[in-house]
Amino acid sequence: xxxxxxxxxxxxxxxxxxxxxxxxxxxxxxxxxxxxxxxxxxxxxxxxxxxxxxxxxxxxxxxxxxxxxxxxxxxxxxxxxxxxxxxxxxxxxxxxxxxxxxxxxxxxxxxxxxxxxxxxxxxxxxxxxxxxxxxxxxxxxxxxxxxxxxxxxxxxxxxxxxxxxxxxxxxxxxxxxxxxxxxxxxxxxxxxxxxxxxxxxxxxxxxxxxxxxxxxxxxxxxxxxxxxxxxxxxxxxxxxxxxxxxxxxxxxxxxxxxxxxxxxxxxxxxxxxxxxxxxxxxxxxxxxxxxxxxxxxxxxxxxxxxxxxx
Amino acid sequence: xxxxxxxxxxxxxxxxxxxxxxxxxxxxxxxxxxxxxxxxxxxxxxxxxxxxxxxxxxxxxxxxxxxxxxxxxxxxxxxxxxxxxxxxxxxxxxxxxxxxxxxxxxxxxxxxxxxxxxxxxxxxxxxxxxxxxxxxxxxxxxxxxxxxxxxxxxxxxxxxxxxxxxxxxxxxxxxxxxxxxxxxxxxxxxxxxxxxxxxxxxxxxxxxxxxxxxxxxxxxxxxxxxxxxxxxxxxxxxxxxxxxxxxxxxxxxxxxxxxxxxxxxxxxxxxxxxxxxxxxxxxxxxxxxxxxxxxxxxxxxxxxxxxxxxxxxxxxxxxxxxxxxxxxxxxxxxxxxxxxxxxxxxxxxxxxxxxxxxxxxxxxxxxxxxxxxxxxxxxxxxxxxxxxxxxxxxxxxxxxxxxxxxxxxxxxxxxxxxxxxxx
Numbered sequence: 021x022x023x024x025x026x027x028x029x030x031x032x033x034x035x036x037x038x039x040x041x042x043x044x045x046x047x048x049x050x051x052x053x054x055x056x057x058x059x060x061x062x063x064x065x066x067x068x069x070x071x072x073x074x075x076x077x078x079x080x081x082x083x084x085x086x087x088x089x090x091x092x093x094x095x096x097x098x099x100x101x102x103x104x105x106x107x108x109x110x111x112x113x114x115x116x117x118x119x120x121x122x123x124x125x126x127x128x129x130x131x132x133x134x135x136x137x138x139x140x141x142x143x144x145x146x147x148x149x150x151x152x153x154x155x156x157x158x159x160x161x162x163x164x165x166x167x168x169x170x171x172x173x174x175x176x177x178x179x180x181x182x183x184x185x186x187x188x189x190x191x192x193x194x195x196x197x198x199x200x201x202x203x204x205x206x207x208x209x210x211x212x213x214x215x216x217x218x219x220x221x222x223x224x225x226x227x228x229x230x231x232x233x234x235x236x237x238x239x240x241x242x243x244x245x246x247x248x249x250x251x252x253x254x255x256x257x258x259x260x261x262x263x264x265x266x267x268x269x270x271x272x273x274x275x276x277x278x279x280x281x282x283x284x285x286x287x288x289x290x291x292x293x294x295x296x297x298x299x300x301x302x303x304x305x306x307x308x309x310x311x312x313x314x315x316x317x318x319x320x321x322x323x324x325x326x327x328x329x330x
Numbered sequence: 331x332x333x334x335x336x337x338x339x340x341x342x343x344x345x346x347x348x349x350x351x352x353x354x355x356x357x358x359x360x361x362x363x364x365x366x367x368x369x370x371x372x373x374x375x376x377x378x379x380x381x382x383x384x385x386x387x388x389x390x391x392x393x394x395x396x397x398x399x400x401x402x403x404x405x406x407x408x409x410x411x412x413x414x415x416x417x418x419x420x421x422x423x424x425x426x427x428x429x430x431x432x433x434x435x436x437x438x439x440x441x442x443x444x445x446x447x448x449x450x451x452x453x454x455x456x457x458x459x460x461x462x463x464x465x466x467x468x469x470x471x472x473x474x475x476x477x478x479x480x481x482x483x484x485x486x487x488x489x490x491x492x493x494x495x496x497x498x499x500x501x502x503x504x505x506x507x508x509x510x511x512x513x514x515x516x517x518x519x520x521x522x523x524x525x526x527x528x529x530x531x532x533x534x535x536x537x538x539x540x541x542x543x544x545x546x547x548x549x550x551x552x553x554x555x556x557x558x559x560x561x562x563x564x565x566x567x568x569x570x571x572x573x574x575x576x577x578x579x580x581x582x583x584x585x586x587x588x589x590x591x592x593x594x595x596x597x598x599x600x601x602x603x604x605x606x607x608x609x610x611x612x613x614x615x616x617x618x619x620x621x622x623x624x625x626x627x628x629x630x631x632x633x634x635x636x637x638x639x640x641x642x643x644x645x646x647x648x649x650x651x652x653x654x655x656x657x658x659x660x661x662x663x664x665x666x667x668x669x670x671x672x673x674x675x676x677x678x679x680x681x682x683x684x685x686x687x688x689x690x691x692x693x694x695x696x697x698x699x700x701x702x703x704x705x706x707x708x709x710x711x712x713x714x715x716x717x718x719x720x721x722x723x724x725x726x727x728x729x730x731x732x733x734x735x736x737x738x739x740x741x742x743x744x745x746x747x748x749x750x751x752x753x
Contacts, residue, residue, distance in 0.1 A: 051621050051664055079623075081593045112594060115587045172538060172583075211619050212582035243618050254578040255615035 023319035024061045024092050030322060031271065031292060032307055041198070043233045044224075044297060046269040048240035048262065053275040053288045055237050056085070057320045059202060060092045062235055066200050067099050072192040074231070076108035076185050078205030082165055092319065100164050106188045106199075110168040114208070117172050174213040182209075182223055189230045201231035207238055210257050217257040221264055238262050240274060269295030271306045278312075287315045290322060371431030372557060373504055375401060383557060383600060384505035386427030387420060389707040391505055393696070394626065395666045399504070402557070403596025404666060405589060407624035408604045409612070412632040416658065416698065417604035419510070419705055420630075421563050422448050424602050425523060426514050430506055434551050434558040435523040438540055439570045444563060445523045450512025452703060510702055528570040536575035537584035544588075548595050555598060560588075562603040566610060578616050585623045592625075626666040630698060632658035656697035660707050 028035045045062075049055040066073050077085070082096075085107075089096045099105035166188060170178040185201075192199040206224070209215045228234045238261065245259040266272055272293040278286055290313050294306040313322045375382045375397040382399025384391055385406075391399050400406065410417040426448045428435040437445055508514075516522050526543045529536035544560065551558045566576050575581060592599050607629070610617050621627045633656075697710030 051618065051627070054667075081590075083593075111586075112590050114590065115583050116590070172541075173535060207619075208582075208586060211578055211615075212586045214579040239618075239622050241618050243613050244615050252578070252615060254619070258615060 025322045027065050042228050044269045045235040046265050046272045047237045049275040050241045052277050055275055056088050060089050060094050064094045072104050072199035074106045074188045074199055075202045078110040078208040081112050082107050108166045108185055113167045113169040115172055170213055198232040200233045202235045204237040207258055217260045267296040270297045271295055285314055286312050384427050386423030387705050388505045400600050403592045404625040405592050405601040406626045409607050409629040411607040414632045416630045419700055421561050421604050425561055426508055428559040429520045432520045434556050436560045437523050438526045438562045439528045440563050442525055448514040449508035449510045450514045452507040452509040507704055531572045536572055551598055552595055558598050560601040565603050565605050582619050589623050627664040629661040630658055656699050656710055658698055660696035660698050
């Protein structure tokens, strides 16, 4: 089974310094790096230790994470069934016209992703035609995935759709401890749905209030966050979101490609930065460091610069 | 190690033992196979076993993270940083391959004139032979079980084998060779491409008509399980698209929806988009968002041909044919996800021994060559400088080439040194 570094390994000493309540972790990545393994690491850590997690993505469907997690020994499906994990799919139906009734909605989308990852088709022979389930009334009530759909022309009113994240958090947090929250692709709301950046920031603020640790994944390519006089509103609002979150975050994990070009045994650089939210009023401050990481079939390995090799 | 990897793939197939799949194949194939053989032009990925289809360009297939084909349910963005139309050639191959394989081909935004220029099948026997031979040679270094897969450039599916070998050969190829000087004759077994017209010039939501056309096409295709290829040539080109379509909210919503469609119809759908970089440079947030939303991003960066020709002919003139002159560089900004589930550009095609011709290990430079007969993407390196006074010429003609500059710099430095000594 492939191995993933634990958050404790990634953050080192700082991991236990981080406050356990209303903590904000920002994970940034650039084109060509994939932060998914960091997500799996955090999810794994939380789910193994019995915490409840709400996971919302505006960029990928559940099957993507289910398969990715499986590679790293993380069975998201069973956690979903147990109810310790709530997945909120803001991707599959985000801009689809809201024609489907709630009952028929899961029927359409659940079979499709599983078809992709289904069995290896018999080599050489034609792939057996997949059966499209005509009716799956049993799946509908049991479907634990919640969908967000803003419709083809999102209006400010559609923002209320996002309350499903809050409801999910409140639903899981009834037992005294607040659940963790992981959100991927909030930038889609701004860039594609045209939602005002302040509304998204407010949303994050509200969500932090009712979750123990909020982890937010955002792209941070330089063209997206370095603004100039000629920047478009799109770039400005993205930069606004990333930078304002970075200023309130307790720690920032950023992934980028190697500055010196592509290497065979290095996937990229992982940098841990102290966010402005971590002022050392707890036990300590986040130790800033930079490491290299390498994703291979055997999992992900992080190592210090220079100690590459093996 | 490698055997364990193999088992991982098998595990992901769940309880699907071979007997069961064979049984279902045998049970269901006779019903739908005669009109539309659904798996034509589809084969499992060498890497993960997900079904893939060919892009119509063998060397582009080889570039896709070791899948040796485009996984169904993915969206590729081809950017072109010049006013040339090399990306258009790639898209036409992709469309032509779809038509030859009997897939649904949907062309968005451009008129039927675009589709009339699809390249025809090359009738040169050696082209197809060449591919197969080359494929075999390349696969010699690969473990035997991968080699067996490699021979599946000709899928030996039973129906085609029963036909005459000569007749079945072009049908059973995974990726055909095309001749740009010919025009594709749509075989009677295939459907002609479907055209979705560009958005009307005055439209508040320019992409909604395209999307609703796609929804209905896809739900129809999904019920028959026919593989569908969607092509969007020159997205946002002002020739076809109204100005309102380049508003980020409109465009990105469209692309996001396309992405969700590829996931929803991940058993039949692939999308290829070409995008003009001169109009929307990579340094803009819009383009970057587009790249983040696509599954793979490849940039074609044409360089003036005379420069390339000069470089190549100056070196050993023995092996230089017109085919070997690169017309530009290929940059892979985002690689399709491999087994590791990552978008790493660098090492995604190494390690599994299935990298094919064009590995991207170690950041190799890639170049493309478009000749009358085919488009190839190959490793690019500047040739060794052989001429005596090559350095100076190099410097004079190609200041942008680092190797040339280095050589030229050193040589002129030496000369200067000599001159100094003489005086």
